[in-house]
Amino acid sequence: MSGGPLAWAGGPEPLGAETRVRSFRRFLLLYAAARSWLWVAFSLHDRELLVLAAALASAGFALCWRRDLEAWAAPLGLLGVGLQTVWRFPHGANHLYLELLALALVALAGRGARPDAALVLSGLRWLAALVLFHTGLQKLLYGNYFHGDFLAYMVGTQERFANAFGWVLPATEIARLEGYDAMRTGAGPYRVAFAPFVLASNGVWLAELGLPVLLIARRTRVWGALGGIALMASIQVAALELGFAFLFLNLLFLSLPGDWNRRLLPAFALVFLYALGAAAGWLPGRPERWQLM
C-alpha cells in the first residue's frame, strides 16, 4: 500500500493482513448468509428472489473455507446482498448498506495477496471510523441529543428504552413521558431534568465523534476499538440492534491485537443458529425482535 490517508489506518501487522482479512471475510459471509435466511423465514413476498440471495450468500460462506476458491466468496455474497438491497429499497436499514460496503471492500482482496489484503484492511478500518463519525455528526446536526429529547422520546414511546432507563429515571418521569400522545402536535416536553441522563445523551455523540480519530491513528487504535466496543455494548442495552452491533463489533475487532474475528466466530455462529432455529419454531424466542435482519 502506498502513502496517503489510506496508509494512516495501516501499519505493521504481527498477524498478517491476509489472516485478518480472511477471518473477517468468514464472519461477514456467515452474517450475510444467516441474515438472508432469516429474511426468507420472515418475508411473505418474493420468496424465490430471497432464497436465491440467501443461497448466493451461503455459497460464499462455504467458499471462505477453500483457499483456492475464497476469492469468489465476497463477490458471491455481494451479488446476493446487492439483490436484497435493490429488492428492499428504500426500506433497507443502514446496516444493510454497511454490509454491502464491507462486502465490496473484501471482494477487492481477491486471492488475499499481502498488498491487497493490507489495502482492504485499511479500507475496513476507515469504513468503521467514517460510519461511527457520521452517526455522531448526524446527532449533532439534528440537535435532538443536546437536552436528551430523543432518548426521552424513545423512553416515552418504546418499551425497550423505558425498561433500560427504568433504573436511572424516577418512575413518575417515565410515566409522564409515556403519557404523551406522540401523534399530537405540541405533545411533550420530551425532556428530563436529570443531569446524568442529559450527560449520557451528550456522551453518545461526543464519543461517536471522538473515537474515530483514535481508531485511525496507529498508536491509539486499540483504545479507539475498546471505546467503540464499550459504546456498542451500552447502546445495545436500550436499542437492541443485534445485526448492526455484530457487524460493527467485527469491524472494530480489526483494530485490536489478536484475531478476535476468528476467536469469536463460533459464538456468533451459535447466536445465528439459535435465531434460525427459533425462526423455524424449533427453539423458543422471537428472533424478529432482535433486529438481526
Next chain:
Amino acid sequence: MAADVSRRSRTDRAAPREPRSAPRWKRRAVSALLLLVALWPLVHRGLVARYRIHPWKFGGFAMYTTHRRSLAIAVDAESGAPVDEQTLSERGRAALAAFREERHSYGRLSVPDRAAEAVLLDRPDLDHLKLVVQLLWLDPETGRIASDHESYVYVRNPAGAR
C-alpha cells in the same frame, strides 16, 4: 561457481515477486468507496432538510439520531369536508396507500398526482380535491412534537380528472 550464480539467477526470475503495493485500480476503488461513505451522509442531511426524505432511510447513518417523523394524509373536498376513503374503489384506496408509503420515504420528492387522479375518477361528484400532508417531528428547540402542513389542490379539468 559461475554455474551456481547462473542457476540462482534463473530461480529468482522464475519465482514471481509479490508486488509491494496493491494495483492502482484497487487503490482507486477503495478510495472511491470511502469517499462515498464520507460524503453521502452530508448530502443525505441536505436532502432531509430540503425534501424531507426519511432521515432513517437511504443509508445516511442517521438511525436513532432523530424522531422517525410521522405522517398523516387527509383527503378533503372543496368544502373542506373529509372524503370518506371507504367510498373509493379498491384502486383508489390502493393509490392513496401507495402515496402514503412513498411520501413517508421520499418526502416532497413524492407528489400525490396519481392518488388525486384515482380519487377524482372514483368521485365524479367532486370538482376540487385537496390532499393535506401533515408531518410531525421532534422540535429540538422545545422538545415537543411539532408539525406542519402541505396542501396539494387539484381541480377537475373538462376532459376528466385533475
